[in-house]
Structures are given as structure tokens and as C-alpha cells.
Amino acid sequence: MESAEAEPSDSRPEEDGAAPCSGLPPPEQPGATMEECLAKKMEITVSEAEKRTGRNAMNMQETYTAYLIETRVVESQSEGQCAPVDSLWRRYSEFELLRNYLSVTYPHIVVPPLPEKRADFVWHKLSADNMDPDFVERRRIGLENFLLRVASHPVLCQDKIFYSFLTQEGGWKEMVNETGFQLKADSRLKALNATFRVKNPDKRFTELKHYSDELQSVISHLLRVRARVADRLYGVYKVHGNYGRVFSEWSAIEKEMGDGLQSAGHHMDVYAASIDDILEEEEHYADQLKEYLFYAEALRAVCRKHELMQYDLEMAAQDLTSKKQQCEELATGTVRTFSLKGMTSKLFGQETPEQREAKIKVLEEQIQEGEEQLKSKNLEGRDFVKSAWADIERFKEQKNHDLKEALISYAVMQISMCKKVCLACERPGCCICRLTGDQMQTFNN
């Protein structure tokens, strides 16, 4: 467990390159582009957090936290060569911008989520304050994890904007905005519309969407209950701390039992105090789960995008059929459906053949255009499904691996906690041995 991240020393990146200090397992990327990953070429750490005060766009005083990103290029695998460490400061809102950009630009990718903006699912002892040092520290770890995940993603790692996020402090925001990614963003309303109107949704994506909904609800339930469990456990331990004082006060009036009681009291104090570490450690486990809670949202974004594309495709197809029908009507002169056009033609007499010819020509052009469009949309859709599904497969594997690791570390944590308590009880010099020792002494006398 790393708590104080005060100085960004040169020795740090070496250990961090191998194992990110977040405690999260390094994101493993199955895939061919493994060697291309930025993560292999560059060591990335978020090494420090600093509270700052500045003025925002409205010229209002605001306090925020800035995070120091340190990068170091690894020059091949040759040893001894130590490239200089580059560092720059970013704040949370810039991370958010980066992620927005990535998720719009790469709609077929399950973009790694950011750590929570506000502390959520906390048990009462934990502060929900954004400026709380513990929260800032946990967020620092989360942000680092985010960068590492992006850097080791086979596609995202090659993004230029991401690269300059890491290396170019000034002018980055302008650069992102220049890409005009916001224009490509789909509105929520449109997406919602698509959800209800899609006629032939892809079964796989529907299932995936259903899964991500369930995953989100089960993890959030889990986190809620865990917070309550932590609360109660804290209570159980802390009440034991009350023993400490009574035992030591009691020991003052006892002769033979005095020492034993005193150490029993001390033991209780230690026991009560141990919960702080236990729960702090458990918070990392909660953070690991939270990451996947947010991943569920990212997964859903991909599904949403797919729905939207499917909807567009269906709309285009529909448009095309109606145009084809119109064209046919004009060509044959029969009106199959009751329409305004039909009415007007009845009321105002037949169009001239020339007019009809021209109309048919326009329609035919439109149809051709539409057909091409449909073709390209179809192609686009197929491509999307293909690449999205590849990334989803990658994500699933990553998820299974990560969560297994998380569960193992959770179990190991529980084991070490149990062992600690058992050892503390069996250690010589503890209350029990003292009390027994007293007894032995009275026997010997």
C-alpha cells in the first residue's frame, strides 16, 4: 500500500513500470498490437496531486486538484540507459475531456472509465469531500490506472491526442477542440429515440446491453452492501476499544491479575485500531469494483452507438423503399396508396409526360444515391460490429482476468487479517499468557 506520494524521485518509475502502484493488476492486452502499445514504450505515472486555486471561465474563484503526470520513454530494452523524466500537470476536467474525446472518436471501443468524480458508496467514516486527502490519493491511483489502461489498449494507445495529453502541457485543449469531436457526438435524445424504434436489433448487442445493465445494478448493489458491512465491522472493532480503557482501569485495583488485565486492555486497543488499516485496504477492492461499475457504462455506450447506427441504416432503407415505390407509381401511373399527390393530380389534372419524366429522373438519381448510401452504411455497420465485437471480446477477457485478480487479492486480504488477529492472540506476552503466567507464579511460590 502506498500512502504518501510526496516526492517524484527518479527511482520511482522503475518500480512503477513493472507494476503500477495502483494495486490494480496491469491491464493485459491480448492482441497482435501488443508490441506497439505505448505502455511498452513509455512509463506513465501520476505521481503527485496538488491543491490549487485559480479562476474559472466565469472569473470565479475555484479550488481544484491538479495531478502530476510523469512520463519516461523507454529506449528499447537496453539497460542502464535512463531517459529523462517528462512531467506536466493536468486536472480532472482535462482527463474528462480526454475521455470524452476518446469515446466519441472510438465509438466501437469500450473506453476505460475514469475514477469517480465524487466519492460514492462510502461508509460513514470515509469523507465524501472532494478535497479529502484520502479521496485525492485514491483518485490519483485511479487516474494513473486510467492512463495505463488507455496506453496499453491496442487502438487507443496510438491516438495522437492522447500522446500529446501526456507530453504537451500547453495548447492541448485547443488541439482537442480543433478535432471537432463534439460535432460527432450523438445527442442522448437521438440515442433514446433509436432504442425504441430499432426494428431489427442485433441479438448479440441486445444481450450485451442487458448484461451491462445487470452488471451495473449488481455491482452497485454489492458496493452499497459492502459499505454497510464496512460500517458495521468498524462498529464491532471500535467498541472493543472501549474494553481497553476499562481493563486498564480495572487492572489498577487488582494485584495478581493486574498485569494480565493491563495487557488484555492493550491487546483490545490494538485490535480496535487494526480496523482502520483493514478498511483502508478494502477500499482498494471497492475501487476495483467501481472501475467495472463504470466499465459497464462504457459497454453500454458501445451498444448505444450500435443501436444508433442500426437505426440510421433502417431509416435509410425505409427511405429508399418509399422512393422506389414513388418511382414505380410514377412510371406505371397507378396510385397504390392514398396520398396528397394523388389527390392533387386528380383535382388538377394529369401532369405532362415531360414533367413526369423529369420527376422520375430525379427520383432515380435519389434512389441510386440512397442505394450507395445504404451500401456504405451497411459496410460501415458491418465494420463497426466487427471491430466493436473484437474489442468487446478483449474487454471480456480483461474483465475476467482483473476481477479474478481482485477477488484473489480480496481473499488474501481477508486471510491476512484473520492471521494477524490469530497471531496477535497466540503471541507470547499477550493477555492470555500473562494471566496463565500469573497462575504459574502462584503455583511456584
Added chain:
Amino acid sequence: MSGGAAGTPKPLPSSGPKSLREMPHPLAPSSSEEMGPALTPSPDLLLPRSIADKDLSLPNGTPVDTSSPASSSSLLNRLQLDDDLDGETRDLFVTVDDPKKHVCTMETYITYRVTTKTTRAEFDLPEYSVRRRYQDFDWLRNKLEESQPTHLIPPLPEKFVVKGVVDRFSEEFVETRRKALDKFLKRITDHPVLSFNEHFNVFLTAKDLNAYKKQGMALLSKVGESVKYVTGGYKLRSRPLEFAAIGEYLDTFSLKLGTIDRIAQRIIKEQLEYLVELREYGPVYSTWGGLEVELSEPLEGVSACIGNCCTALEELSEDMTEDFLPVLREYILYSESMKNVLKKRDQVQAEYEAKLEAVALKKEDRPKVPTDVETCQDRVECFNADLKADMERWQNNKRQDFRQLLMGMADKNIQYYEKCLTAWESIIPLLQDKPETK
């Protein structure tokens, strides 16, 4: 080695011909306590008991006469060897078990079976089994307090449950009370003076205790006069330092135990609340497991593991409620009895001082100190000696009990953590297997 019988010259009234050699046998199974190395108690150890016993049986029996300073000193001797000799010198074994509910038109109550096995000459038979209810125990305790005012009488469990929520006839309540009543009788049995009390004998043996109770009532009114003390009015000139210290000790002691009792109860409450949450926590993993393919097994494993931890915690809480709390309660009540005895002692001393003062005023009239002042002084001294002996005894018991209690508690906690440990360790392979097979 059956002490009391061997020491007394008295002939055994009815079971006389019964050989002493076969007597210990019925006792053997019930002596669950430590069987130390076979030590032969010296006869002088047993002597004070028989003296005390004989004096007790005197009809007018001013109880203060029962133990002379000499007897107390040998009592001290005995106490020092207490740990070693307990198992050997015991010749009276009493157990309380088999609670039964009686439903009458007037009232519903519980009776407990009181089984006695003994080799003492004061008992006609080696074995008795009677049924007694709480009221009878209460009667016994009152009788003991009346007839042995200089001794510390063990406490009975509270008559009424403080909070009306608890069902008096529930299994847990009856079992807790049975344990406390058993402890009460065992404490009396272990006491060198109280165990020879005539009322105790009757309580253990009489077929019809109520008849005896009625008969005793008439007798008491006579005896009662001599037992009564002058209450209040006099202030002690000098309370001996050691008794003042005992008083202070008891005040702090009961205060601390009260706090510990409250803490223990809160811990149990917190644990139960923790248990409620934990019971919800486990199944969530199981639900999650239902969503996943590859992770299904590990998640189910975690769920089952949390379930096991729940069971272990439940056991721990039960043990705490059943074993830890009653001992605390007993000692809280014990210190109350102790305070009562101290008060009585103060009264006896006050009486003596008052008489002494009166004599000093009339000194010119009578050259010699009257005998009643002397007996009064004796009484104070005997009282002091008895009390000191009992206190020491009590301290000894207390040390042993609390050692056992704290060790037991630590042990139970360790067991709990070990169970959780095994549960968590058992799922590690479940979590690790998969990556290897990949």
C-alpha cells in the same frame, strides 16, 4: 478421601454400615474438575469443618460462634492449597439440570432437578434427587444469609429480567438461569462453612421443602431476636483499614464490571447487525455469478465463503451471550453480596463500640468489663476473620474464573478467525485454477 465423615466422631445415623471405600465411586463421574495428583488432606484441615458443623447444629445457634479465629487460620491454610486440593477434598457434588415447565391453574413455573452425591456423614443417603423452583433457591439464600451473617453468600441470578422483552419460559432464558443456579449451588458446595449449613442440607434432601419452610418460620421468630443487629445510629470510630480498602475495591470492581457488561452487550448487538449485513452481502456475489460465465464459479465461491463466515460469527455471538455475559453478571451480583456483608460487619463493630462506650461511662460503678461486651468483641473478631477468609477465597475464585473467562473469550475469537481463515483459504484454489488451465 471423604473428609467430613472421616473427621467426625459422630456415628453415621442410617447409612452407618456402608463402607467408606465404596462411597467415592458415585462421585467420580461428576467430578469434572481437574484431577490433580493424589494428595492426602491433613486431618487438621478437616477439623474446622466438623467444628463448624457441630456448632451450627446447635438449636439456639448464634451463628457468630460458628468459626473461631483458629478455624479461620486453618481455612487460610486450606485456601493456599486450594488449587491442588479442590478435586480431592470434595465430598459433596451438586448439579442442577433438567428444567421442567409446570402449568397450574394459578401459575406457571419452572422446576429444576437438583442432584446430590455425597459421602458426608450429615447425609443419610449417598445420593439425592429433588426438584426445586427459583423460589426455593431464593428461600435457601435468605436462610443462609440469616444463619451465616458473617459469610459471603454467593448471588442468585436476578429474579426478574430487567427488560420485559425476554420470555421467562424461553429455552435460552431457562438454560441461562439453570447454569446460574448450578453455579450458585456449586459455590455453596465448595464453601467450607456454608456447605455444612443445615438449611442447605434440607434444601438438597427434603422431599417436601414447603413443610420445612413452614416449620422454620415459627422457629425463626425466636432465633431472629438474637440475630438482629442494632441498625444505624452509631458511627464507627475506626473502620479497620483493610475493610475500608475492600469496600473501595468492591465499588470500583462492580463499576468496571458493569462497564464491561455494557460493552459486551454492545459488541453483541454490533455483531448481530454486522451479521445481518453480511448475510445480504454473500448472496449478491451469487447473483453476480449468475450473470457471468467464466467468473461464475469464483463468485459463487466467494458467496459460499461469506456464508461460512456468517455461521462462524453466529456461533461466536452465541458463545459470548451464553458464556461471557453470565459470568460478568454473577460477579456484579457477587460484589453486591460482598458489600452487604461488609455493612453487617460494620454494624457488629458499631454495636461493640457502643457497648464499650457505655461501659466506659459507668466505669466507676463496675470495676470489671461485663461479659456481654467481651462476647461482643469476640463477635467482631470472628466476623473479621470469617470475612477475610471469604474474601481471600473469593479473590482466588475470581482470579481463576476471569482467567478462564478471558482465555475462553480469546479462544472463541481465535476460533472464529480461524474458521474465516479456512473459508477464505479454501476459495483461493478456485480463483487460481482457471488462469492455469487457459
